[in-house]
Amino acid sequence: MEFLTGVKEKEVVGIQEILDQDYVGKTVCMNGAVHNVRDMGEVAFVILRKAEGLVQCVFEEGKTEFNLKELKEESAVEVTGVVALEERAPHGFEIRLQTIRVLSEPAEGMPIAINKWKMNTSLETKLGLRPISLRNVRERAKFKVQEGIVRGFREFLSSQGFTEVHTPKIVSRGAEGGANVFKLNYFNKKAELGQSPQFYKQMMVGVFDRVFEVAPVFRAEKHNTTRHLNEYIGLDFEMGYIDSFEDVMAMETGFLKYTMELLNREYKKELDMLGIQLENIEKIPQVRFDKAKELVAEKYNRKIRNPFDLEPEEEVLIGRYFKEEYNSDFVFVTHYPSKKRPFYAMDDPADPRFTLSFDLLYKGLEITTGGQRIHDYNMILEKMAKRGMDPEDIKDYLMIFKYGMPPHGGLGIGLERLTMRLLDEQNVRETSLFPRDVTRLEP
Amino acid sequence: MEFLTGVKEKEVVGIQEILDQDYVGKTVCMNGAVHNVRDMGEVAFVILRKAEGLVQCVFEEGKTEFNLKELKEESAVEVTGVVALEERAPHGFEIRLQTIRVLSEPAEGMPIAINKWKMNTSLETKLGLRPISLRNVRERAKFKVQEGIVRGFREFLSSQGFTEVHTPKIVSRGAEGGANVFKLNYFNKKAELGQSPQFYKQMMVGVFDRVFEVAPVFRAEKHNTTRHLNEYIGLDFEMGYIDSFEDVMAMETGFLKYTMELLNREYKKELDMLGIQLENIEKIPQVRFDKAKELVAEKYNRKIRNPFDLEPEEEVLIGRYFKEEYNSDFVFVTHYPSKKRPFYAMDDPADPRFTLSFDLLYKGLEITTGGQRIHDYNMILEKMAKRGMDPEDIKDYLMIFKYGMPPHGGLGIGLERLTMRLLDEQNVRETSLFPRDVTRLEP
Numbered sequence: 063m064e065f066l067t068g069v070k071e072k073e074v075v076g077i078q079e080i081l082d083q084d085y086v087g088k089t090v091c092m093n094g095a096v097h098n099v100r101d102m103g104e105v106a107f108v109i110l111r112k113a114e115g116l117v118q119c120v121f122e123e124g125k126t127e128f129n130l131k132e133l134k135e136e137s138a139v140e141v142t143g144v145v146a147l148e149e150r151a152p153h154g155f156e157i158r159l160q161t162i163r164v165l166s167e168p169a170e171g172m173p174i175a176i177n178k179w180k181m182n183t184s185l186e187t188k189l190g191l192r193p194i195s196l197r198n199v200r201e202r203a204k205f206k207v208q209e210g211i212v213r214g215f216r217e218f219l220s221s222q223g224f225t226e227v228h229t230p231k232i233v234s235r236g237a238e239g240g241a242n243v244f245k246l247n248y249f250n251k252k253a254e255l256g257q258s259p260q261f262y263k264q265m266m267v268g269v270f271d272r273v274f275e276v277a278p279v280f281r282a283e284k285h286n287t288t289r290h291l292n293e294y295i296g297l298d299f300e301m302g303y304i305d306s307f308e309d310v311m312a313m314e315t316g317f318l319k320y321t322m323e324l325l326n327r328e329y330k331k332e333l334d335m336l337g338i339q340l341e342n343i344e345k346i347p348q349v350r351f352d353k354a355k356e357l358v359a360e361k362y363n364r365k366i367r368n369p370f371d372l373e374p375e376e377e378v379l380i381g382r383y384f385k386e387e388y389n390s391d392f393v394f395v396t397h398y399p400s401k402k403r404p405f406y407a408m409d410d411p412a413d414p415r416f417t418l419s420f421d422l423l424y425k426g427l428e429i430t431t432g433g434q435r436i437h438d439y440n441m442i443l444e445k446m447a448k449r450g451m452d453p454e455d456i457k458d459y460l461m462i463f464k465y466g467m468p469p470h471g472g473l474g475i476g477l478e479r480l481t482m483r484l485l486d487e488q489n490v491r492e493t494s495l496f497p498r499d500v501t502r503l504e505p
Numbered sequence: 506m507e508f509l510t511g512v513k514e515k516e517v518v519g520i521q522e523i524l525d526q527d528y529v530g531k532t533v534c535m536n537g538a539v540h541n542v543r544d545m546g547e548v549a550f551v552i553l554r555k556a557e558g559l560v561q562c563v564f565e566e567g568k569t570e571f572n573l574k575e576l577k578e579e580s581a582v583e584v585t586g587v588v589a590l591e592e593r594a595p596h597g598f599e600i601r602l603q604t605i606r607v608l609s610e611p612a613e614g615m616p617i618a619i620n621k622w623k624m625n626t627s628l629e630t631k632l633g634l635r636p637i638s639l640r641n642v643r644e645r646a647k648f649k650v651q652e653g654i655v656r657g658f659r660e661f662l663s664s665q666g667f668t669e670v671h672t673p674k675i676v677s678r679g680a681e682g683g684a685n686v687f688k689l690n691y692f693n694k695k696a697e698l699g700q701s702p703q704f705y706k707q708m709m710v711g712v713f714d715r716v717f718e719v720a721p722v723f724r725a726e727k728h729n730t731t732r733h734l735n736e737y738i739g740l741d742f743e744m745g746y747i748d749s750f751e752d753v754m755a756m757e758t759g760f761l762k763y764t765m766e767l768l769n770r771e772y773k774k775e776l777d778m779l780g781i782q783l784e785n786i787e788k789i790p791q792v793r794f795d796k797a798k799e800l801v802a803e804k805y806n807r808k809i810r811n812p813f814d815l816e817p818e819e820e821v822l823i824g825r826y827f828k829e830e831y832n833s834d835f836v837f838v839t840h841y842p843s844k845k846r847p848f849y850a851m852d853d854p855a856d857p858r859f860t861l862s863f864d865l866l867y868k869g870l871e872i873t874t875g876g877q878r879i880h881d882y883n884m885i886l887e888k889m890a891k892r893g894m895d896p897e898d899i900k901d902y903l904m905i906f907k908y909g910m911p912p913h914g915g916l917g918i919g920l921e922r923l924t925m926r927l928l929d930e931q932n933v934r935e936t937s938l939f940p941r942d943v944t945r946l947e948p
Contacts, residue, residue, distance in 0.1 A: 065788035066837065069665065069759040070752065076666065093746045095711075095911065113666060113714040136909030138746065138880075165746070168909030169882035193708040193904045202712050209669045222512065223519065223556060226652045228738050228920070230939045231674070231721050232687070232698075234947045244675070246689040246698075248735075249727075251946050255675075255689075255698075262939065265636040265948075268538075269645050271556040278674050278720065284692075292691075295671050303536045303581065303608070309513065316512040345508035394509060437581075439612035458948035461636050466579030466611030468538065477671070496673045496705065503694050504677045505708070505901030 074140065077114040077153055085145040085155075092117065092157065093140040093165070095197075098177040099133055106130055108159065109177070110141070115331070116199065118151035119143060119159050126159040136172060138165040176201075185489060192496055192505050203332040204493055208481045210329040212276055214321030215297050215475075222313065224299060225270040229262035231255055231278065242282045255280035258474055260406070261459040263300040264435060267470045268462050274299040279474075286500045288489040289427060291478055293498040300435075300472030307408070307418040307434035310471040311348065311394050314422060314430060318392070319343045325484075336485055341391075347384055348394040351416070354380050370399040372421075381426025391483075396420040398433075405445050408434040408471075418471075424483040432473025439463035517583065520557040520596055528588040528598075535560065535600065536583040536608070538640075541620040542576055549573055551602065552620070553584070558774070559642065561594035562586060562602050569602040579615060581608040619644075628932060635939055635948050646775040647936055651924045653772040655719055657764030658740050658918075665756065667742060668713040672705035674698055674721065685725045698723035701917055703849070704902040706743040707878060710913045711905050717742040722917075729943045731932040732870060734921055736941040743878075743915030750851070750861040750877040753914040754791065754837050757865060757873060761835070762786045768927075779928055790827055791837035794859070797823050813842040815864075824869025834926075839863040841876075848888050851877040851914075861914075867926040875916025882906035 075090045094110030094117060106121040119141055121130055126143075133139075143157040174183055174191055176198040181188065188195045196202055216226065235245070235252035243254040259275050266273040279296040304310065322342050325333060333340060349357070352369065358379040359366050367373070372380075372395070384393040397416040400409050407417040419433025436442045442463055446453060453460055481493035491497040496505055518533045537553030537560060549564040562584055564573055569586075576582075586600035617626055617634055619641040624631065631638045639645055659669065678688070678695035686697040702718050709716040722739040747753065765785050768776060776783060792800070795812070801822040802809050810816070815823075815838070827836040840859040843852050850860040862876025879885045885906055889896060896903055924936035934940040939948055 063790050063792070063831065065790050066751070066754050066758040067788045068755060068762055070755045072748075074746075093911075095909065113668065134909070138909065138911030140746075166880050166909065166911055169907050172908055191904070193901060194711065194908050196709075196712045205670065205712075206668065208671075212669065212671075225556065225649065226655065227648070227938060228651075228655075228721070230736055230941055232723065232736050232941055232946065244689055244691070246687055248687070248941075248946050249725075249943050253946055266639075266938075268637065269639045270649075278671070280675065282692075293673055293675050303517070303583075305515075308509070311509050312511060312513050315509040319511055345510045347506050347508050349506070388506065437609050458636060461634070461948075464612045465615055465637050466538065466577070466581065467609060468536070468581030469608055495670060495709070498673055498675055498691075500692050503675065503691050503696055505904075 080145060080155060086147055089142060089144050091142045096135050096137045096139055099135060116152045118156040120156055121159050128162040134167055136168045140165060200335055203335045204485055205495060206332045207329050210325050211321055211481060214324045215317060218317045218320040219274045219299055224272040224274045227266050227273045227275050229259045244280050244282045257281055259298050263298055265462050267300050267302040268467055272301045284500055291490055291494055291497055295477035297475040297477055302468040302470040304469055304471050307471050310432050310473055311420055314473060315346050338485055346392045346394055347388050347390055348396055350397045351395055354395050358383050371402055377423055377428060378426035381423050391425050393423050394420045405449050406435050408436050427483055429479045430473050430475045434471035437467040437469050523588060523598060529590055532585060532587050534585045539578050539580045539582055542578060559595045561599040563599055564602050571605040577610055579611045583608055643778055646778045647928055648938060649775045650772050653768050654764055654924060657767045658760060661760045661763040662717045662742055667715040667717045670709050670716045670718050672702045687723050687725045700724055702741050706741055708905050710743050710745040711910055715744045727943055734933055734937055734940055738920035740918040740920055745911040745913040747912055747914050750914050753875050753916055754863055757916060758789050781928055789835045789837055790831050790833055791839055793840045794838055797838050801826050814845055820866055820871060821869035824866050834868050836866050837863045848892050849878050851879050870926055872922045873916050873918045877914035880910040880912050
């Protein structure tokens with residue numbers, strides 16, 4: 063009988079191994095994709111692309127056993143050669159090639175120059191060719207940073223006693239209501255795709271006190287803008303036993319501080335590649351919704367048209383105001399009008415026209431919505447009645463209040479928007495691997 | 506201007522803080538849900554439920570400033586009291602109550618005894634009341650262990666150079682084909698919910714060499730069995746530059762070893778609560794599909810009815826065989842017949858009726874399907890032609906082969922099934938927070 067005992071030791075080395083150990087002058091075996099071949103006559107540079115980065119290999123006529131003419135870009139290869147120090151090469155070393163073994167070859171040459179530092183193509187073209195355009199090292203670096211953001215979210219919240227949960231994405235029709243839902247037929251029942259894990263994460267607060275989830279959310283919004291996606295990753299958390307909704311903002315501030323430090327520490331290579339300098343966060347200002355409107359109206363000479371909503375342009379101006387006045391890229395805008403928030407939002411006892419809720423703006427874009435939720439059964443029934451909602455439609459959700467819930471609140475962060483702002487991208491599609499928008503269902 | 510600077514220091518303590526520091530004799534403040542009140546006359550035990558576990562609080566008439574009659578189970582409270590050592594209490598300490606402050610109260614008493622050690626109710630009842638039945642400490646312990654499994658998956662793969670990705674769940678109609686898909690209307694285009702991230706994770710191998718994803722997958726299968734869910738969490742990975750599909754099995758073995766150790770180290774409390782003794786894994790046997798059929802036919806006196814498929818009963822017997830003969834709960838069954846595997850599976854060059862693929866059985870249940878994939882453009886076109894498939898339908902996927910892909914393979918693990926087997930549960934619904942099956946769309 064044969065047995066598997068765990069990951070096999072391989073002869074091939076990675077970039078980090080060469081950097082960590084004394085490989086100079088030694089023969090190594092390495093695999094990767096042929097990113098680029100620069101033929102200079104007697105010698106040629108064969109650039110290998112690996113997950114970790116690029117490796118310069120030197121092909122020498124007569125010394126490398128291979129016919130260079132036969133080497134195609136985007137072939138998968140395994141090379142052997144001697145490691146040599148070379149300041150001008152990526153990571154400060156190169157491999158002087160002895161052999162090249164082709165593991166796999168493309169059928170055709172690349173339709174776009176993914177091996178250029180910047181791909182000189184439109185977003186449209188990049189997205190159409192996404193399965194291969196992502197191979198460009200700067201394109202993929204964005205998603206490595208995105209991995210870091212998600213890691214920061216999980217690591218920080220875990221350290222704060224949160225439990226990770228997985229809640230269903232197919233939900234019964236009418237769960238949260240609203241027109242912006244994708245509907246589907248679920249074994250002859252009316253179902254829809256979850257617009258947010260809101261109800262489920264609240265249920266889980268009764269179970270684990272503090273929970274978080276990283277999962278897709280679906281919005282059938284017809285907006286086709288630079289900041290809307292119809293499917294995106296929600297970074298959601300919900301926490302019990304809060305004293306006020308400020309606890310939720312404080313937790314998010316903690317997450318952002320932790321994550322900026324993590325990115326600067328462990329994703330520096332990618333940030334540098336993208337030309338991004340991330341400043342650590344010390345503090346984030348908070349301002350009331352109505353106050354924020356006044357501040358920008360005054361400073362930027364602007365009329366307040368609708369006192370109960372923020373226009374995207376106003377968001378931009380609020381972002382600008384807090385950058386100019388407090389040198390902060392972030393600002394918490396609090397106390398949104400009740401009529402603009404869902405029924406489960408806790409109204410401010412001091413003035414029930416407003417809620418104990420907030421948005422976080424990052425460089426003038428809303429990246430988070432959160433707040434304190436109603437935890438009292440009668441209070442939520444009353445608010446539903448005022449809005450003409452039928453408790454029967456969401457009785458499973460209401461169960462948690464009927465049988466007791468602690469004071470709680472939480473938030474949802476749009477991962478792609480946060481990544482977009484962090485990387486100073488102008489279109490949220492740049493920071494979604496395979497974006498879904500009103501016109502785009504493929505690739 | 507007010508600012509948020511990060512998580513606020515709170516006066517309340519957690520269980521671990523009391524265990525880690527010298528709190529005996531000191532007055533502390535703690536919050537939690539009133540899990541249970543046992544009134545013994547002069548004194549009463551008030552059991553607090555926190556995410557970390559239960560805490561015994563002692564109410565003494567005349568000493569505790571509160572009217573015990575008014576304390577409802579499932580209220581959220583904040584108590585103050587003096588910490589005292591008490592061997593018979595959970596964690597070895599109790600809190601002698603001075604005050605109880607009610608933060609929130611239920612409107613009604615619990616319809617089921619969630620504060621009993623084992624809830625004496627049917628699965629049907631438990632699932633119907635899931636938002637509150639999960640508050641039972643043994644019920645929730647299952648999902649804490651599930652969190653540990655996911656953590657093990659991420660931590661282990663990250664240590665092996667994998668990048669975490671997030672791929673879309675709304676996909677274009679016909680992506681993988683088959684009848685078992687949920688269909689939806691996506692802005693007047695035909696779309697469906699992803700049955701697996703297969704195509705996308707393969708695309709991402711061309712980008713990051715090794716990738717993983719933890720995300721929901723959707724199967725519109727009409728099976729209503731103890732092991733089927735229509736929405737579940739897929740633990741998927743895909744890795745490039747493999748020498749053979751054994752590399753994939755070796756990686757999974759590594760993940761399982763790592764995770765068993767992690768669970769025994771950091772989730773021992775929950776495993777003990779559930780009466781589960783997890784043995785660390787040393788090695789996992791592998792057996793060919795056809796050989797496995799012969800072995801059980803011989804040992805258990807069973808006729809081989811269909812040489813090209815495994816019946817569930819045969820899976821159970823293969824599990825039993827390897828438990829009896831090799832004392833292994835796990836067995837890799839390899840070389841599944843080509844006609845039973847998807848078109849992208851790599852056929853065995855030695856005998857193309859079979860594939861370089863495997864299932865992993867855990868106590869007789871398939872919990873993983875994986876294998877090597879075709880990486881050559883012409884090979885995949887040929888196989889599609891044989892199956893009457895039109896390349897135009899999946900041209901975005903085929904793009905990666907046309908422009909070059911390394912040899913690669915991967916797998917998908919069903920999280921709920923793995924959790925179910927690990928915890929010796931008999932129904933996969935026990936290990937899904939809010940299961941979705943043919944008849945169940947709520948809660």
